[in-house]
Amino acid sequence: MVLEGFAVLIIVLLAMPWLIRVLHRLKFGQTEREEGLASHKKKTGTPTMGGLAFIIVPLVVYTLCSLFSPFKMDNNTLIIWISFVGYGLIGFLDDYIIAVKKDNTGLKPAIKFAMQSILAILVFFLYQMHNSTDIIIPGTGLTVNLGWFYFLVVFFMFTGTTNAVNLSDGVDGLCAGLSAIALVPFFIFALWQQMFDVAAICFLIFMALLGYLRYNVHPAKVFMGDTGSLALGGLLAALAMVLKQELTLIVIGGVFVAETLSVIIQVTYYKRTHKRIFLMSPVHHHFEKKGWSEWKVDTVFWAFGALFALIGLWLGGM
Structure with a gap:
């Protein structure tokens, strides 16, 4: 697993400059919103769809290794890859339309949302064919069988997580860093449960994200786009499901939850009062408006992400 992980890191580091050049040549650049931050307007034209690197490279390495090593494609690992790649494809289509229409x-x-929902339904049916519909209450060890109500948990987990991760992709390096941090407790859960193939997936994608971050931290040379953010959201939801950490995901993804709540609160409050609570939502933009640099936003939010990951690890391990 370790050698494969470092192979993924090296391949991504070497492949990113080539991918950036290709995206430049295709003119698949970022289009910033007119109502967005003035400091972000200069990012228009920066290549997007960089998430292709940390989707394709781990998938290819894992698939090749499964032919010659103990790595295998069972129901759980298949669900994880379908979720990761499937939501990435939805994001790719979204990015492609934006890139073409400018x-x-x-x-x-x-x-x-319909495409995200259909994929969530597909994943649920694949999962319940071979797995229980139990959920574990974090911190208690209590197990509750939800039966077909488990479908609602899966539906909201996948649609909610993909959109929450997507909302965090507004500052250079923020989404990739938070996602890498969130993968750590799931990697440990997989080791504890002796689900070594799931642990291998976590490690390969973690290393791919490290390679991607080399080109995505401020000032970013490439953005992941919805291609990457939706894929990462689908990945985290799938990991939580196969590792029976559905509710723990809410804690591990605490920063993603806060980003989402900031948008919901802002929109709801504005509709009722025509006033704003935050200078701008999602909340990372509020702090940018307050004068924080993108690097400061990253480091503070990553620190909170690490704290939530530790709390989630503690709750999930009880």
Whole structure:
């Protein structure tokens, strides 16, 4: 696992400059919103869809290793890869439309949500064919069998997590860093449960994210786009499901939850009062408006991400 992980890191580090050049040549650049931060307007034209690197490289390495090593494609690992790649494809379609039209519209929200929902339903049926519909109450060890109500948990977990991770992708390096941090407790859960193939997936994607971050920290040379953020959201939801940490995911992804709540609170409050609680949402933009640099936002949010990951690890291990 360790050698494969470092191979993924090296491949991503070597492949990113080539991918950036290709994306530049295809003119698949970022289009910043007119109402966005003034400091972000200069990012228009920066290549997007960089998430392709940390999706494709770990998948190819894992698949090749499964032919010659103990890595295997069982129901759980298949679900994880389907979720990771499937949501990445939805994001790729959204990014492609934006890149071609040169505006920030992309897929219509209803169509995008419908595609996310269909994939969540598919994953649920694949999962319940071979696994229980139990959930574990974090910190108690109590198990509750939800039966078909488990479908609602899976549906909201996948649609909610993919959109929450997507909302965090607004500052250079923020989403990739938070996602890498969130993978650590799931890696440890997998080791504890002796699900070594799941642990291998966590480690390979973690190393791919480290390689990607080399080109994504401020000032970013490439953005992951919805290709990357939706894929990472689908990955985290799938890991939580196969490792029976569905509720723990809420804690591990505490920063993603806060980002989402900031948008919900802002929109709801504005509709009722025509006033804003935050200078701008998601909340990372609020702190940018307050004068924080992108690097300061990253380090503070990553620190909170690490804290939530530790708490989630503690709760999930009890």
